[in-house]
Amino acid sequence: MMIFSQKLAEHGFNIIFVNTDFTHKRVLSSMSNQENIINETSLIKLVSIPDGLEPEHDRNSLGDLCVSMLSTMPSLLEKLIEDINMKGDHRISCIVVDGFMAWVLEVATKLGIKGTVFWPASAAIVALTCNIPKLIDGGIINSYGIPNNKSTFSISPSMPAMDSSTIWWTNMLDPIAEKQIFDYILHFVGALNLAEWWVGNTTYELEPEALSLVPKLQPIGPLLKSCDNTTRSMGQFWKEDLSCMNWLDQQPNGSVIYVAFGSFTLFDQAQFTELALGLELSNRPFLWVVRQDRNSSNKMTFPIEFHGNQGMIIEWAPQQKVLGHPAIACFVSHCGWNSTIEGLSNGVPFLCWPYFGDQIYNKKYICDELKVGLGFDSDENGVISREEINTKVHRVIDDENIRSRSQKVKEKLLNNLAEGGRSSDNFMNFIKWLKD
Template identity: 30%
Template structure:
């Protein structure tokens, strides 16, 4: 037993929130830990385990129950019910999972838990093991929620601009949507504020970002919690290439389009000539917005690769596909996004601005046009445009629709305008700094080494 403990060192149990955008960053972090000699076990829900064949040659995969083993979140009648049931079932089955491993040759000595699951820290403390809170959103967004949770930012917001240390002055449209649109999705807002309900008891606070990207806010946040940046958590193949065979995220809960030849299609296009459109797995655009997007693309006359669900493709204007195909555009229902963004043909990423997509674009040096929809996306757009200066945020009309002229104008500016030329300088800067962060001796790499060292002592 002692020999095996010595061989593996610490054993980390990683507990992500059960959605693809939360599982993949934590899975990638586990791969980093394993590459440095630490044993890591990723715990996914029974439902997700049934829904996908998640396998890894290095990270152990185990399961727990969130109370919705047969149908996932779709079984829940409300988000409130879902969260209550997840805490009750999750606390019980997480404890059982820990007990199982404690009887093995490699007992768990740290739980890395998603910040959406603060009850996991209580379970860890019951067993006398370390707890590390893992934030999947940016430091800036997390700090806004921290201020709101502690009453340092009064809701609804009435005084503008909002001034928070480490952040630029924020207008109402720059804030996360659950704060800027007061009363919208109150259960989700409570979920986000509850991330900080017991974070002061956590032994570590890990964030999927890198220091040079959010230097000012990181410096401020470390004054109030033991926070360290460990990102960007994208496969090593696209950064330092130090982890063998790490070229994708492993988990995909959405069916890849078997007929898609998007990479072959991109390979036929000139360098920097293609606009890539993808709005994540949770965004559903209204028919009018899809029409405006389509016509903005058509009028711009750029090549485009559009990831659109079958239900969204049905909303496209009649004859649009036929009129624009002529080798100008390609529609797919899902794409290998990292391969797409790293392709030489990529010129611009038209995105909803979710954090995973944003940090991928930053890490791969792709300028963005952001059309935020909800949650953290509006604040990510603020930073992309005004702080990192590697993209533009589109402006919606009084009905919340982004018109074709606005879409066309932003695409032209990024693809061929003077601002676009300046943006490319900044995208290269952030790409280089992302690489620097994870390479040996970089800030994120050093932080992970310190984390592992503390686990082993």
């Protein structure tokens, strides 16, 4: 969303970027001395409203968050918009909303403001979500969103078959949360058609079948930051450690395992230990992002036998810069869609380790459809062993076919950004619509 905002600002639009208070504070804390520069001189202003939960409430409890947001935020957002418009400096003419917050379009419609949906997930997930009534009528899921049985299904003859275990709202780790999230989904899906435009971070070449099912969705991807090795990205949850770029400069090309699991994934100690020892067992240089979440009860400790001498461990990475570095050999990823797009756009082979939600489908797409990565197999206790990690690291790095396919996918994605590319044209058409 922030990258999209920056691209709009480049075309002269004033952006008011609205976050929840909780997320807003995280973003500001990662920016250090950039905050004043951005809010005083930039076309992007950062503001926030409460999500309704107490400050100490765990935001990883997505069910609670969904319930609270729907009951609290619409009236607060309406007041924020009215206050901004009363000042008269820049009246709000369009609201661009994360697709999973599409209830905001109800507020926009009430206030007579045109709306746009920005989808941060894959087109396949959009198509699946928009076809919930069809899934219920077809007996794939019940009225609570739960699969009626373990099976494969397809929402269209042109789409690759999906496994019922990859339905993203059934992978939320908590049955109560799943019901709360499904109720929330039904609400936002009902509001989607209030938007005049849908845009998404994907491309025609990447997901032709899925995009054919949601013709309203215009791909404008891959959305990538402009990279240099001296500036930090705007809109991060933690401060990026740029020292890793100097470390990467000292490593041979195609040698480094990059390991990062996004802002949400949690490990238990047994799995964390196996991961550490698996990286060491590989005898390859590695760059490992180990978050140190504030006030987190999920603090992991490194095993005594782990030395990590061949690697570098940091708290948060400038990920796109890292993935674009020639030293990177493969990406051990949770397969969130942003990470997926960034990895694919840099031609980096994947080792897929999904955690929940749409990541499980993204992993299958990377491994089975694009064939640019491998997955891990867990043991009888559900743990991915150090030996399995070592085996798959060497297998993916040594596979010339995977590397070749990764480069071809990269070329297809980046061609969309050139003048005359389909994503570039879609974005410029959107700009023209905004200016009308």
